[in-house]
Amino acid sequence: MAKAKIMAGNRARRREAAPQEDAVPFDRRQQIILEAARLFAQKGFEGTSMRDIAAATGILAGSLYHHFTSKEELFVAVHEAGMRVLMETVGGAVQGIDDPWDRLEAAAAAHCTALLESSDLMIMVVPKFPASIGEYRDTLVRQRDAYEQLIAGLVAALPLPGGVDPHVFRLHVLGALNWTQTWYRPGSRLPPAEIGRQLVRMLRRG
Known part of the structure; x- marks a missing residue:
């Protein structure tokens, strides 16, 4: 009985965690947009590189292209x-x-x-x-x-x-x-x- 309760609890926790995991890409995308907005405003579009945006967001430059195909x-x-x-x-x-x-x-x-x-x-x-x-x-x-x-x-x-x-x-x-x-x-x-x-x-x- 105790084992069944533990397994049920684990499944419930996984179900609760799933929406948070699904929300991660959306949160990261918003973070990228906010950092890009800040840099575009400060340095201009031409003066800002995707590498600059990636560095400000704290991700690898290659990972940035997973969310946006271009500047x-x-x-x-x-x-x-x-x-x-x-x-x-x-x-x-x-x-x-x-x-x-x-x-x-x-x-x-x-x-x-x-x-x-x-x-x-x-x-x-x-x-x-x-x-x-x-x-x-x-x-x-x-x-x-x-x-x-x-x-x-x-x-x-x-x-x-x-x-x-x-x-x-x-x-x-x-x-x-x-x-x-x-x-x-x-x-x-x-x-x-x-x-x-x-x-x-x-x-x-x-």
């Missing part, structure tokens, strides 16, 4: 993760806000916060994709367009003055928000969220 494919995964963070953060920030300008202001605050304060993923929003991205460019454009459509919807609801083109206005807003990556420094006088709000207020009250 370009990894860049697509990083870009997708960044766009997903922006979509979720900004989409959640505008919920329950009725005034169109207040909605855009909340979206801008959330955008800058995600862009400049993210500790888990250093989001890259780049106006131009790496020249070597080749076959993946269409995928990257679709990822970016999905987020820009969210912003386009917010802009479409604004009571813009006559003669102001909504398309140009949207590009202007996104350009200003994304450009903060180049000049913002941690510990600046204004936190990222307030910077986003200020950029919209300049247009709203300008």
